[in-house]
Amino acid sequence: MVDVDVLIVGGGAAGLTASILLRQLGVATLLVSALETTSVLPKAHELNQRAMEVLHDCGIGEEVVARSTPPAQMSHTAFYLGFAGHPSAGKQLAKMECWGGGGTDPEWTMASPYLHANLPQLHLEPIMKRRAEELAPDAVRFGHRLVHLDQDDDGVTATIEVVATGERYDVRSTYLIAADGGRTCNDLLGVQMEGLRDLAQEVSVHFSADLSALCSDDSVLIRWIFLPHDPSALCVLVPMGPTRWGTTSEEWVYHANYTYGDPRAFDDAAVLADMAHRLGIEGVELEVHLISRWTLGGVLADRFSQGRVFLVGDAAHRHPPTGGLGLNSALHDVQNLAWKLAYVLDGTAEPSLLETYGQERRPVDARNVDRALENSLQWVSTAVELGLGETDEDVEETWARLARACSTDPRHGAERAHVVEVLAQHSMEFHEHSVEYSYEHQSQAVVPDGTTSAADPDFHRFTPEARPGHPLPHAVLEDHAQHRCSTLDLIDGASLVVLAGEDGGAWVEAAEALAADGLPIAGYRIGHLSGDYLDPRVRWQYLRGHGPTGAIVVRPDRCVAWRSHEAVDDHHATLSSVVAQILGR
Numbered sequence: 100m101v102d103v104d105v106l107i108v109g110g111g112a113a114g115l116t117a118s119i120l121l122r123q124l125g126v127a128t129l130l131v132s133a134l135e136t137t138s139v140l141p142k143a144h145e146l147n148q149r150a151m152e153v154l155h156d157c158g159i160g161e162e163v164v165a166r167s168t169p170p171a172q173m174s175h176t177a178f179y180l181g182f183a184g185h186p187s188a189g190k191q192l193a194k195m196e197c198w199g200g201g202g203t204d205p206e207w208t209m210a211s212p213y214l215h216a217n218l219p220q221l222h223l224e225p226i227m228k229r230r231a232e233e234l235a236p237d238a239v240r241f242g243h244r245l246v247h248l249d250q251d252d253d254g255v256t257a258t259i260e261v262v263a264t265g266e267r268y269d270v271r272s273t274y275l276i277a278a279d280g281g282r283t284c285n286d287l288l289g290v291q292m293e294g295l296r297d298l299a300q301e302v303s304v305h306f307s308a309d310l311s312a313l314c315s316d317d318s319v320l321i322r323w324i325f326l327p328h329d330p331s332a333l334c335v336l337v338p339m340g341p342t343r344w345g346t347t348s349e350e351w352v353y354h355a356n357y358t359y360g361d362p363r364a365f366d367d368a369a370v371l372a373d374m375a376h377r378l379g380i381e382g383v384e385l386e387v388h389l390i391s392r393w394t395l396g397g398v399l400a401d402r403f404s405q406g407r408v409f410l411v412g413d414a415a416h417r418h419p420p421t422g423g424l425g426l427n428s429a430l431h432d433v434q435n436l437a438w439k440l441a442y443v444l445d446g447t448a449e450p451s452l453l454e455t456y457g458q459e460r461r462p463v464d465a466r467n468v469d470r471a472l473e474n475s476l477q478w479v480s481t482a483v484e485l486g487l488g489e490t491d492e493d494v495e496e497t498w499a500r501l502a503r504a505c506s507t508d509p510r511h512g513a514e515r516a517h518v519v520e521v522l523a524q525h526s527m528e529f530h531e532h533s534v535e536y537s538y539e540h541q542s543q544a545v546v547p548d549g550t551t552s553a554a555d556p557d558f559h560r561f562t563p564e565a566r567p568g569h570p571l572p573h574a575v576l577e578d579h580a581q582h583r584c585s586t587l588d589l590i591d592g593a594s595l596v597v598l599a600g601e602d603g604g605a606w607v608e609a610a611e612a613l614a615a616d617g618l619p620i621a622g623y624r625i626g627h628l629s630g631d632y633l634d635p636r637v638r639w640q641y642l643r644g645h646g647p648t649g650a651i652v653v654r655p656d657r658c659v660a661w662r663s664h665e666a667v668d669d670h671h672a673t674l675s676s677v678v679a680q681i682l683g684r
């Protein structure tokens with residue numbers, strides 16, 4: 100029997116992140132993953148700023164950035180009339196800035212020290228696996244799958260099978276993280292996934308080819324291709340690097356939709372023939388790496404935990420890739436859970452803290468599922484509004500009509516304006532900044548301060564707020580040697596942190612007294628002209644929402660947990676009681 104604190108089931112992005120963060124917190128983990136390798140499918144590639152914060156916490160952020168698409172080659176997405184093989188194919192219907200425009204949108208550069216990145220899961224997961232193995236040399240086991248689990252009052256007993264030999268062994272753990280994409284644990288636990296399933300059959304083809312002569316515009320990452328000659332199909336083409344991006348990328352992924360149940364989607368030869376016909380690349384030499392199938396839907400687990408088992412990532416929520424919220428949400432789940440498990444395991448917090456994982460993450464993930472579904476369904480109405488649905492129009496007239504809409508000739512201004520207006524409806528899919536950051540956790544581990552959030556209820560704009568329940572806003576700070584850092588850097592992932600105003604020394608002293616009693620807590624004063632850290636742009640003073648004698652408490656997952664607008668009579672008693680509430684003590 101193997102004995103560990105936490106058994107992690109699944110070696111995808113969620114499971115590997117859990118292994119890294121928990122090991123960094125000193126938790127004894129074992130990760131088992133059914134497949135012998137990390138994902139062979141390109142799958143996710145968009146890494147939002149909050150996910151990049153987590154990857155930096157994992158110690159792999161710089162490597163991910165170095166391997167990622169350069170910002171200038173992922174600043175836009177664009178919509179095309181066909182791809183090749185027709186005189187009008189390849190014309191750009193519209194172009195849209197996406198995900199902060201490669202670092203040019205000030206809203207994004209002000210939100211985080213890290214930019215949105217793009218690295219296919221195929222290349223991301225090996226980086227994560229190397230880091231997980233470095234931290235836990237004998238405790239990352241690929242080719243080992245969970246086949247059974249039982250829980251009692253003290254822990255979980257799981258049966259693991261070595262896939263290559265069929266040999267079985269038992270693992271006893273205090274807690275279990277189900278990061279298995281919903282493939283095994285949910286059924287064993289009786290967890291139901293609720294929502295919409297099987298809305299369409301999707302097929303992805305990962306291939307190598309030189310498409311540089313057929314496309315232009317290196318700033319475009321995702322190409323959305325409308326097809327007059329196959330109007331029910333929307334094709335998506337994404338460069339996959341790995342060393343060159345933009346139009347000269349060595350590898351590509353083609354995604355296409357079929358009606359659910361269409362047998363053509365399951366016939367490799369038919370899929371490749373359809374791809375060649377739809378893209379007009381019949382004569383182009385290509386090497387196919389893999390054809391994968393997935394169905395479009397949006398489902399959410401009816402609970403995020405069952406006893407001592409916690410569901411993260413696709414085990415808890417699965418959604419369409421539109422908006423890039425799947426893998427990113429998985430990393431955010433794990434960031435929320437890891438410190439809570441560590442604190443409960445070492446006695447810093449009571450087990451009730453673990454209940455806040457589902458209370459906090461489930462509403463956020465539910466919203467992300469809804470957003471991704473909305474994004475996805477929008478494409479159906481877009482095709483109809485472009486006149487590509489059921490219509491009597493001759494195919495050549497459709498090419499000609501949409502080609503006119505691509506022209507800058509003022510005589511076709513009305514047609515162009517219509518197309519641009521229709522495609523503008525997708526802007527939120529490529530601007531999910533507010534969805535990424537504008538959440539408000541409500542649970543025992545957050546103490547409200549009686550204020551009302553300034554967040555846009557429609558999620559169109561992100562307003563950073565140092566308000567309890569919100570993610571800690573980023574502001575550039577300087578230490579006294581003029582080294583620059585971010586407010587985010589003051590949160591080390593292991594401790595609660597008090598960030599006090601320039602005249603809030605009493606809060607820092609209270610934190611130091613609690614730390615002397617053994618609590619993982621630190622405190623700093625931040626002020627424009629004085630403090631442990633200076634606020635050279637006066638940005639923190641603008642964001643913090645408290646006065647010079649006030650303070651906030653930030654949790655290890657960078658969620659603001661409490662705020663006092665000013666000094667109080669007894670800082671030590673106030674801070675003790677706040678910390679006790681957060682930790683469920």
Ligand SMILES: Cc1cc2nc3c(=O)[nH]c(=O)nc-3n(C[C@H](O)[C@H](O)[C@H](O)COP(=O)(O)OP(=O)(O)OC[C@H]3O[C@@H](n4cnc5c(N)ncnc54)[C@H](O)[C@@H]3O)c2cc1C
Pocket residue numbers: 108109110111112113114131132133134138142143144145146220243244245246278279280282283284303354393411412413414420422423424425426427428429
């Ligand atoms: C085409 C496509 C594009 C996408 N694009 C994006 C994007 O741009 N951005 C984004 O954020 N998301 C995107 N997603 C979604 C993203 O890929 C998933 O949300 C992400 O893979 C979820 O990670 P996970 O670790 O939770 O699950 P998975 O990646 O499914 O990993 C599950 C792991 O569990 C293992 N496992 C399963 N059963 C067992 C068992 N019994 N015992 C042990 N191990 C087991 C598997 O081997 C696997 O390693 C996309 C998805 C698709 C299909």
